[in-house]
Amino acid sequence: MTSPYTELQSALSAHLPEDRLISDELRTLAYGTDASFYRLVPQLVVRVESEEEVQLVLAECARRGLPVTFRAAGTSLSGQAVTDSVLIQLGNGWKDYQILDDGQAIRLKPGIIGAQANKYLAPLQRKIGPDPASINACMIGGIAANNASGMCCGTAQNSYNTLRDVRVVFADGGLLDTSSPKSVAAFKASHGEWLQRLQALGEATRANTELADKIRHKYRLKNTTGYSLNALVDFTEPLEILKHLLIGSEGTLGFISEITYNTVPDYPHKAAALIYFPDMEAACRATTAMKPSPVAAVELLDRAALRAVQDMPGMPSDLKDLPEGAAALLVDVRGSDDQHLESNIAQVEATLEGIKTLRPVVFTTDIKTYELYWKIRKGTFPAVGAERVIGTTVIIEDVAFPLERLAEGVIELQALFRKYHYDEAILFGHALEGNLHFVFTQGFDDPAEVKRYQALMDEVAQLVAVKYGGSLKAEHGTGRNMAPYVELEWGSEAYALMKSIKQLFDPTNLLNPDVILSDNAQIHLQNLKPLPEADPLVDKCIECGFCEAVCPSRRLTLTPRQRIVIWRELQRRRQAGEPAADIDRLAEAYQYQGLDTCAADGLCSTQCPVGINTGDLVRSLRREQNFKHLDKAQWIASHFDGVTRMARGGIKLANLGRKILGDSGMSASMTGLRKLGVGAVGHWRPSMPQAAKPLQKSQPRVAAPADPQAPSVVYWPSCATRVFGVSSAAGQQEDIKAVTLNLLHKAGYRVIIPEGIDSLCCGMPFQSKGLFEVADKKQSELLAALHKASNQGEWPIVTDTSPCNMKLDEGNLLPELQLYEASEFVAEHLLPRLQIKPKNDRIALHVTCSTTRRGKGELLIKLAQACTETVVLPESVTCCGFAGDKGFQQPELNASSLQDLSREVAGCVAGYSNSRTCELGLEEHAGIRYQSILYLVDEVSQPVNRTIAE
Incomplete structure (x- = not known):
């Protein structure tokens, strides 16, 4: 019998390219993984590029009764972006934007990363209101669908309160653009019953004084638990109710294909103070006092959070001296100019008078100190992740207390951590909103550990939602994680209202079932993600996905997160003793998806909260595969000058072939050679340059300075510039070696070329293939030559290729050497x-x-x-x-x-x-x-x- 998913894929293939219909074992697991601690593997992943394609997929899925889940960047933490059915991913076609009203608003497609939206607005000193910690990775679609907030936006500047218009595709295929009168008129004609029903729900809710008051109280706080019921009391116009219900609906009511935000000021002048208090009560009292003052952010850190970062490089030494029970507030103040900033600082300082602090309150505008304070705040979560036991995951929960009861709530939360032996747990958060994150490590491979987690969360739910009337999810979304507790927090009357909203928008439960609302009381304890020990290079990965936005293979094969996911799965299967054939099948697919197409550029480490360079893992695995070629690599390294001469000769021969056969002929010839097993020839590139001139023939136009007292510099031309010359279309243009000499001579430098330059290499070509011994040998040879040429480090050393400079710098065992990449040396010295x-x-x-x-x-x-x-x-x-x-x-x-x-x-x-x-x-x-x-x-x-x- 044919699977309904096979039928679906067949039906969609008549309209969508096969490469956007993904059902293989490796990629469904990789693409289906998000930042939460849940794992569901989709049966089919569909990459959509237009609203029409979304409508098509929804129609075909509805015809077969197959649920769908929408996915943007997959940085969500609560299990709202995973599915074992059909996952609809955003393709590359959702990046359009339009700045409106001189920056007072911006229209955005859902595939734009939040930080990129702010870059568009930066010249106008505006930004979008939401500022989640994941803003450099998460996308607008997810920000809106989760009503994500952050450190500065509070409730006043979240998606709900800065929404101007929305464009949405509904479960039945209907399309609404609230900014278009024509679209609104058409929607009223086709979905008038919906609007009437929403109007009636709003009237009934506002008339129910007790329920309306409860809703207003709940949204006085940050709150993303359940649907945005405040839409029913804040608005009377049904279209406005509909728009605002979509915010925070986590893809369960419709697909947001465009959103228009009213923007907020982005003041360029900033100051911060890190204020220490003797206890949590004093810190919370100070927070309450600062609530009406002009602060941009007030971030609370308990003593455990400060302890987690106190040993990190660059941290203030006084962190270690704080007494047990101390707390800190990071207070951020901003202004449109210096005078405005000083005025705001003065107002904040006035509110703190009379509140005891452990150190004097001092605001700094020094950018390095300012960034250090924020590094302390942002380092707390990864600090726990980096120190966790391998095999456990990091859980970051997200609650909000009424501000006036924040201190009580914190103290009781800390008592719960002690009761259930979560001794490593830390507390930090957005204090102005009473919003706390608590972070702890949790294993799910032992039933007793799962029960411990369940007991903790049950008590947390009672404490936060019942005793204090707070929010169980302040900004991370409900997801599967908190779905069983929605009724507990809201009560049966509000819960029934939420169910009626879901029934109205999605009567067949097509969109993201079991997210926000679920009849399964155990949904938060099921489908827990395994995190087996895989490799020390990546075992600390928390699968947050922050790395994905900078990965060059993100739109081709796998991202760093996904490479780690599949490597972990391979190790899990091996550890579980699963059939070798199953392991081999996945490993074979991983060769191309995970290893061959990884650039190993290390950019992932710049975004990773725990500093993981997935390229290190890839190079390590390449080493296992390439070790059999070690003898050949050693021969190449020992005859490097001859090899580079041969490479230049090969380029000359290839360019001669291009003159005869043209680019297409050369491409066909190389394809033929690869089919015959000559894989080393690679692919023909139309951008193939001329062969580089030997260094001796790279005559500069500018003569060397005649002054014998002229400053000296060592110039090390990389092997790349010794092989690849100017563009084939450049004619007789000078090559980079001559240009570098021109500049150094112009600036009055005497240039020294290391002896034996043609045989020297930094080792990167060998390192990229995992041949570390050969790479280290070449690097040592080069360092020795540079040490001699620079008169034991007296003179600076310049290379003309950035990656080579980084490689040499990273493994430099001679710190006296002054190593520069050429553009860096020009900028700083020339x-x-x-x-x-x-x-x-x-x-x-x-x-x-x-x-x-x-x-x-x-x-x-x-x-x-x-x-x-x-x-x-x-x-x-x-x-x-x-x-x-x-x-x-x-x-x-x-x-x-x-x-x-x-x-x-x-x-x-x-x-x-x-x-x-x-x-x-x-x-x-x-x-x-x-x-x-x-x-x-x-x-x-x-x-x-x-x-x-x-």
């Missing part, structure tokens, strides 16, 4: 020695992943801005995906990563970066030439003192 006449051009700039990881991105941007009027940073590109030889072996990775590049750089006359291999891929997919930023600097610069060059 610009004061050069006259710059900026061009009146619009250029594109690619900040390489290695530049980002080294924290030098802003320096590169400032250098470009010093040389030209307009600098464009393509918003979709984090890493180009060329990744050394990946651009030749898996060109689809490069193509996927840069699929939006040509649109984003439209109107630019040229593109610049600081890595030759990256520039090859960028040039091919951008439609404009990319080359080193040094070319631009050379073009617009002259020596400050012309006699230097002369």
